[in-house]
Amino acid sequence: MENLETFRQYTRDWLEANCPEDMRQPMRSDEDQCWGGRNWVFKSEGQKLWLERMAEKGWTAPRWPTEYGGGGLSGSEAKILGEEMARIGARRPLSSFGLDMLGPALLLYATEEQKHQYIPDIVNGKIRWCQGYSEPNAGSDLASLRTKAEDMGDHYQINGSKVWTSYADKADWIFCLVRTDFDCPKHEGISFLLFDMASEGVSTKPIKLISGTSPFCETFFDNVQVPKSQLVGTLNKGWEIAKYLLTHERTMIGGFGLAGGGMKGMGQIAAAKRGKKDGRLRDASLRAEASSFEIDEMAFGLTIERITDETKAGQGTGASSSILKMYGTELNKLRQELLMAISATDALNFDSDSKGALVRSWLRSKANSIEGGTSEVQLNIIAKRILGLPA
Amino acid sequence: MILNEEQQLLKDSAKAFLSESAPISALRAMRDAGEDHMPELWTKMSEMGWPGIVIPDAYSGLEFGYVGAGVVLEEMGRALALSPFLSSAVVAASLINQLGTEQQKEKYLPGIASGELTAVLAADETGYFDLSSIETTATASGDDYVLFGNKRGVIDGHNADLLLVVTGGDEGMSVFAVESGASGISCETRLIVDSQRAADITLDSVTVDGDALLGTLGGASDAMEFTIDVAAACSAAEMLGISIETFERTVGYLKEREQFGNKIGTFQGLQHRAAQLFAEIEVSKSAVLAALQALDSNSEKRSVLASMAKAKCSKVVRNATEEGVQMHGGIGMTDEFDIGFFMKRAAVCRQAYGDYHFHADRFASLRGY
Numbered sequence: 227m228e229n230l231e232t233f234r235q236y237t238r239d240w241l242e243a244n245c246p247e248d249m250r251q252p253m254r255s256d257e258d259q260c261w262g263g264r265n266w267v268f269k270s271e272g273q274k275l276w277l278e279r280m281a282e283k284g285w286t287a288p289r290w291p292t293e294y295g296g297g298g299l300s301g302s303e304a305k306i307l308g309e310e311m312a313r314i315g316a317r318r319p320l321s322s323f324g325l326d327m328l329g330p331a332l333l334l335y336a337t338e339e340q341k342h343q344y345i346p347d348i349v350n351g352k353i354r355w356c357q358g359y360s361e362p363n364a365g366s367d368l369a370s371l372r373t374k375a376e377d378m379g380d381h382y383q384i385n386g387s388k389v390w391t392s393y394a395d396k397a398d399w400i401f402c403l404v405r406t407d408f409d410c411p412k413h414e415g416i417s418f419l420l421f422d423m424a425s426e427g428v429s430t431k432p433i434k435l436i437s438g439t440s441p442f443c444e445t446f447f448d449n450v451q452v453p454k455s456q457l458v459g460t461l462n463k464g465w466e467i468a469k470y471l472l473t474h475e476r477t478m479i480g481g482f483g484l485a486g487g488g489m490k491g492m493g494q495i496a497a498a499k500r501g502k503k504d505g506r507l508r509d510a511s512l513r514a515e516a517s518s519f520e521i522d523e524m525a526f527g528l529t530i531e532r533i534t535d536e537t538k539a540g541q542g543t544g545a546s547s548s549i550l551k552m553y554g555t556e557l558n559k560l561r562q563e564l565l566m567a568i569s570a571t572d573a574l575n576f577d578s579d580s581k582g583a584l585v586r587s588w589l590r591s592k593a594n595s596i597e598g599g600t601s602e603v604q605l606n607i608i609a610k611r612i613l614g615l616p617a
Numbered sequence: 618m619i620l621n622e623e624q625q626l627l628k629d630s631a632k633a634f635l636s637e638s639a640p641i642s643a644l645r646a647m648r649d650a651g652e653d654h655m656p657e658l659w660t661k662m663s664e665m666g667w668p669g670i671v672i673p674d675a676y677s678g679l680e681f682g683y684v685g686a687g688v689v690l691e692e693m694g695r696a697l698a699l700s701p702f703l704s705s706a707v708v709a710a711s712l713i714n715q716l717g718t719e720q721q722k723e724k725y726l727p728g729i730a731s732g733e734l735t736a737v738l739a740a741d742e743t744g745y746f747d748l749s750s751i752e753t754t755a756t757a758s759g760d761d762y763v764l765f766g767n768k769r770g771v772i773d774g775h776n777a778d779l780l781l782v783v784t785g786g787d788e789g790m791s792v793f794a795v796e797s798g799a800s801g802i803s804c805e806t807r808l809i810v811d812s813q814r815a816a817d818i819t820l821d822s823v824t825v826d827g828d829a830l831l832g833t834l835g836g837a838s839d840a841m842e843f844t845i846d847v848a849a850a851c852s853a854a855e856m857l858g859i860s861i862e863t864f865e866r867t868v869g870y871l872k873e874r875e876q877f878g879n880k881i882g883t884f885q886g887l888q889h890r891a892a893q894l895f896a897e898i899e900v901s902k903s904a905v906l907a908a909l910q911a912l913d914s915n916s917e918k919r920s921v922l923a924s925m926a927k928a929k930c931s932k933v934v935r936n937a938t939e940e941g942v943q944m945h946g947g948i949g950m951t952d953e954f955d956i957g958f959f960m961k962r963a964a965v966c967r968q969a970y971g972d973y974h975f976h977a978d979r980f981a982s983l984r985g986y
Contacts, residue, residue, distance in 0.1 A: 491984055493981055493984050493985070493986035494984070494985060494986060496986065497985070497986045502986065505982070506981070506982070506986065507981070507986040513981055513986060514977065514981075516981065516986065517928075517977045517978070517980050517981040517984075518928075518977060520980070520981075520984065521925045521928050521929055521977065521980060522900070522929070524904075524921075524922075524925050525900045525901065525903055525904040525925060525926075525929050526900055528618065528903035528904060528906075528907045529899060529900045529902075529903040531618050531903070532618040532619070532902070532903040532906065535618045535619050536618075536619055539619055541619065546899075549895075549896045549899055552892075552893075552896060553896050553900060602889065604892075605888065605889040605892040605893060606885075606888070606889075606892075608892035608895055608896065609888035609889065609891060609892040610888075612892075612895065613868050613888075613891055613892065613895060614872070615868070615871060615872065615882040615883070615888050615891065616872060616880045616882050616883045617883065
């Protein structure tokens, strides 16, 4: 315990000395996130310094082993780091699918050589990854994917297309599910490949969403050549890796259910906008809804904490990511609905500047319960894997 | 946020004991015999020391804390075990411990801890736990006090030895420990839906000596807030147990009942509702544990977490028991089948110590809106 307290003091002092002032301000919108990568243009000197300093310590990936550039922290230490960052309102130095999704899968399934090749550049934000999973005819039924990788002797040749590839147009590399065997049950002929988005034959086309933004792309592969050394795990056994990675994606998306750092509670936001009477929010119906929402939000935050602690203690259930994904995304949709309700007609502004941020984020949230496996798919997983209900 | 080894052991032993000593059939037998409580079960619980779980060691308690009380209550909720554990050993004991003088604690707490003395909170006069305008009065008369007032719906109040009567008036809230047999107390009981009885208690010129006043006159507000937190969090734990047990029985039925040539558990309409409910129960588990831990650490978030837990678990247990009956279909509506007992007890727990609306309102006020 004494060691942990020492670690807390050390961390507090280090953050105090190293976290730039503008990185302690709440993010105003998604635009303030730092994604890194070969083509990243830092929004400020502070953003650059913050990423470099945190990456130098491995604290962008606090729990990953130091030999691959990670922080090598224990679960308790990582929790302290999180608490101390939250205490000063420090932003996350790097948002990254490499950190949230690919890295954990590489740590488990990649060869030693692959780990050394790919993980350090995830930690330091040098390479930005995207996820090649969904296809036009393989959404909820992901395993029916048909993007093909042919064995050409010294390399694989990829043909096909992906859809809903988040930020494919901005990413440097892709982790991609491909079919390497068509003559077997659909789950058994899938492999997990990594390749450079700058490879010849790769093209992307952003998809404009109802929110007016284009976080997703269509991605096309036309005779793309991928060295065989970039296969992760065993040929035709990629589905296992795909599923493992999905549990991380779901947990990450489920985290949307939490209020962002520094965000005021729903009731306080409502009170600031609508006013109070006798110490109570003026609109009684809105007050009741805000209270109900905050109760669920708080209980959900505690659930993430509890499941994290249980996993750490080896008591976790594998399918808990489906609970977090389903619950967190439904909660975030409700949050956006309430924020719209509070601002009422003002919330309808669709200007491209910051005035339209509320309505865009409300529209964007509707994707939360679709991306990474719909709420319905999560309920199927809970029903079958946890409850053991018959097929 | 996980149970430590001792807490887990206590939970396991409570589960084992209750499944042996307090099956639903015992509750059914009690009801069919026209009884309203289970004194033998309480004797056995007392032999195991349970009534002393939250009481400090100095007063012959186990000093095991509120997480300990909560895990036992969760198992009691599963078994629908009727006892004065929550009302006397947890709620009343906590109030005495908060408010009483050293002498008063020594007078009452060891008796409660052994299970020989049962005490009950007599606070509500409205039927909806509105403690903002208590009309029961205590008037000083020499060294004594004279109490007048009416208390409503004190569950199992007619079987308790000691009433903790809350009084209002200009000086603020006070609490008096009044023996239930004292002259001037009359009690009418009503059968309530879970086969217990609720007592409407009239205090008509009940004279008690000055020692009966717990703490100081008008000085009970903070202790009452703490006690409401205790009652809310612990009652939430009991509701969690009811939710879990009802849910497990219901999922079991989905796996066994066949219609249209299939197990009904294969139907997605039912699978999704079951999965949704499971997620809600998982979330309410965390709410309960956090509220109990906040009581043990006396955290500044104690009241917010307690009201959150009570509100959340009230909603979830309503959902769980309703789905429990619905998914069992016609048989779920029959008296012969046990699932209805869970719905009935849940209805009582949901009302005890403030319902969803009371706690959602308190939560909002505590959060500054």
